Amino acid sequence: MAETEFWITPAAAIASAFPDGLTELSPRAQVNLRGDAEDASFMTAVKTATGIDLPETPNKAATGKEFKALWLSPDEWLLVGEGEAATLVQNLEGALKGQHFAVNNLSANRTIFELSGPHCHHALMKSSEVDFHPRVFAPGDCLQTLIAKAQAIVEQVEEDRFHIYVRSSFSRYVGAWLAEALAEYRLAD
Amino acid sequence: MTQAFRTTSGGRIDRKKAINFTFNGQSYIGYEGDTLASALLANGVHLLGRSFKYHRPRGIVAAGAEEPNSMVQLGEGATTEPNIRATQISLYEGLKASSVNVWPNLELDISAINGLFAKIMTAGFYNKTFMWPRSMWMKLYEPVIRRAAGWGKAPAMGDPDIYDHMHLHVEVMVVGGGPAGLMAAMAAGRAGARVLLVDEQNEFGGSLLSRKRQIGGKDETAWIADMVAELEAMPDVTLLRRSTAFGYYDHNYLCVLEQKTDHLPAAERKGKVRQRVWHIRAGQVVLATGAHERPLVFADNDSPGIMLAGSVQTYVNRYGVLPGKKMVLFTNNDTAYEAAIDLQAAGGDVVAIIDCRTEPTGELVDAARALDIEILAGHAITGTSGGKRVSSVEVRKIQKGAKVYTTIERNIDCDLVAMSGGWSPVVHLFSQSQGQLEYDEEKVCFLPGKSRQAQQVAGALAGQFSVKECLAGGYKAGADAARATGFTPKRKPAAPEIDEPAVGSVEPYWIVPSSRPVGEGMAKHFVDLQNDTTAADIELAVREGFESVEHIKRYTLTGFGTDQGKTSNINALAILSGILDKPIPKVGTTTFRPPYTPVSYGALAGRNLGDWSDPVRVTSIHDWHVKNGALFENVGQWKRPWYFPKQGETMQEALNRECLAVRNSVGVLDASTLGKIDIRGPDAAEFLNRIYTNAWAKLGIGRVRYGLMCHEDGMVFDDGTTARLAEDRFLMTTTTGGAAGVLDWLEEYLQTEWPELKVYCTSVTEQWATVSITGPKAGAVLEKLAPEMDLSHENFPFLSFKEGEVAGINARIFRISFTGELTYEINVPWTCGLALWKAVMAAGAEFDITPYGTESMHILRAEKGFIIVGQETDGTTTPQDLGMDWIVSKKKPDFIGKRSFTRSDTARPDRKQLVGLLTETPDDVLPEGSQLVFDPNVPKPIPMAGHVTSSYYSAALGRSIALALVKGGHGRKGQKIFAPLDKRTVTAEIVDPVFYDKEGDRLNG
16 A cells, blocks of 8 residues: 555645645655765665665755655765655665665654745744855755754755755654745735 | 034934934934934933932943943833943934933932942942841842942833844954954955955944045945945845944854844834844964043043043044034044044034143144144143033143152143043954954054954054054955965055045043042042942052952943943053053953843844744654643653643543543654664674673564663663664664664764774664553554554564554554553654554544553653653662563673672672652652651651652552652562651551562453
């Protein structure tokens, strides 16, 4: 059966009232991978399994065919995509057999908000101390920070479009916070 | 209502837009662009309030942030604000303001009688007078002082307005939008830097809003407009008006308060953010904060109608208001002459200029002479009369060095005294940023010296008092700041022709004697108008031994209050320098601290209020709990169901029902909040061996074990079960509140102590929702949900786990128990938690399955003597103290905490140890936290024997039970112990902490 058949996140209950520019994305595969980036056999095996050259530059995302990989730390990535998480886990387990690594299907661990439109930067400025100005942060960049007071991964997917990955238990808090951050612009527009 | 003091034309007000407002109940009209202060002056209102201590009549002194008087209560109801200065309030339709510190009303203030007792209300008055007897303070002194000296009233209701915070990163931040600041922003903006320009006023221009200047063939208005238009067209330049940089912290981190709606009528504010605090991180900061004018300290210099000269000029030029029609100017410098010239040009009459300098010369002096204004050089104002409004001044010839000036030269009638003691650069932010100040003898002021941060200074702050210097200095500061942040400034534009008078000279004149020495007689030489501090108070403080400027400040109150002494600090320390006969730089200044001007608590809190004061974490089953009447308990940031009362049930009745359901049939708990960590790698078992106190190497795949973690000191800090998923893979659970701390702990050890171990940790807490079904019927429920699964005790024994489908969802099921009953903890992907919970409820319906919360969970585990970390432990509790020696390996070569177990203090036999308590009266439930004693009859203080850590009524046992930490408790079983409470002493017996099913027969259902 489809794993996501019963899926519901805490944010779903408030998502229908989100203002323009904020949505909760439908569930997608999220697989956490840890391994040694300096070990060529690890990198090659991942490339074989996913087609992705794992980013070694901090806070960069690399895109493959079915999945992209977000750099989380020198030995940790989050693979995200529309494909089947279980298959991806299986492929990685197979390709990396005998090596030292860790792979975990975390598709339910975080929900993803999409923040977009002319006021997405304003909402981020209200929610984070990080500099998301286009001169500093561009499509293909990602990082881990706090959104309000909750841990999050922020990824820019295109100009004026961000994906914000939030742990499920915090998703209602963050969803409501971001909706409120956009409220004044709805009033103005 | 007639605006009798409004000029016929001019000013930056919009005369087509009349604004109605009231002050002390009286209706007035002003114009858009007015402040409350300018609108009141236009209506001839000078008397705004009474002074702090003596209740002397006070009026408007300045036109900006430096204003010491004119505090009003603004607005009504929940949005009312106390002690806002009229010079800082933009006028809006429907504004209502009233005086503070007046009773029964402004005109007739009874407390003004304080003035007659002025002789005893000197420096340190409160410290000296209200010391004894102590009991009188609360009953009498404090209420009376508050009535007499209190200012405005805080709103009694919650603040309904919206506040928020925003973060902004720029290469160059410019503070102050006068000629220097505008030019700095322009230089940095043209170079391509991201620039932020903030100014506290409603429009940019700074001093040019008050002074008429031709710049490059344009008047000042056109010049400002052109500058602002060009800056606004730059995409990466942010301009913030009505925005005060109030704090300057380390690493060029500054905070700015933007007032977004305070100038709007109430109807237009609805739903909008009222104030926003901006958190700025800047590569470079250009401070162009300008200068404040200093008052002169002369006898009775505090009546309404005595104002700063530059502020008079501002009211004339910017607001089209004549603060008076017959003005006397009293000055020690040239710049103030311009105020006289402008007032005269606007239709006022300058009756005399009193200049303390013997031979004033210069362009402005000549211009005043040319207007036939009488100049009394080498003279001073030595007294005033008028009370509620100045009506005349007494002028004497200055006798150099004398303590008393003997002859009255003139009495001059007037309705306005403009005074100027020179200009003090606004060094507040520079000083907050830890920059050092240097005293400039020629300019008679403190100037920025050595910087401690990446910053530039420009304009009047840097002693550049002409527009020409400001433009050049501003451009240089902006270009230097841009260069320092990696940008190349454009070629410097040619300096424009500027038509302005020469700045001229200034001569220090810190205190003006009168017919009697300062401090003698009735005359008062005010230094700090807001705190009613006089020159005599400073002299007295020095006589009493307070010589440090910081002591003077605290003893005399100089520099405290909403204005933070912007007009008084420098005068006070100059007077102190005179008394001590020490040069001003040797006296030093007091510390400038944030905020520069007052900031409301609402603004500081921003959106972090109510539900958002801390994140609320919820499980995927949360809404079911809400719908089914759960009451919640905060556990860390989580909301966990506490218990589920049915209609009409008391808390105890609900707990009894929930606990008995678990003991007799089946209960269900949402355990999703437990921390979960995936631990993987060839050294995973070795890693756990070192982290936990017990042994892990031989744990079979598919099996589960309970473990305790200690810090290096041997004290328990977390516990939980860990399952072996594969040879090289474990799933660890942690306490709900400890999850993040444990992961950090594991990573710290892997990264810093044992980098040789090949182990990866991954937090999977919210990947898995956990539904725990427990009780003799738990197996029957699970059988219905997982018909394919072999649940026999042989194939699925206690402390093992299985994977399989439960209710059609892929799940991991763990056989562990925190209740002592047969328990299955079913883990499914977080997002399927609700679906599983509903399936469990449906399957369990025939057994009357009962959801229970944390309170029943606590009772059930206490009945079994299971500890809760943080309840039975407090960071000073070892496994041995808990009677859990069985879980501390004697064979492992090492693990965290091992070394500490042999320390003499950790090993001593009389440590507090975990025991059970049974009260003599079975219904008596001891309060948790109760102190325990071995003998309640010995003289006090009675030696403490320990304390109660957990205490409940147990429905299963039909009596109360308690856990306690008792000194040497393990050896005291069977002994009596006592809990002396407020009105009675409870007797209890020390027993084993396992109260229920000691043999553990119930684990298998």
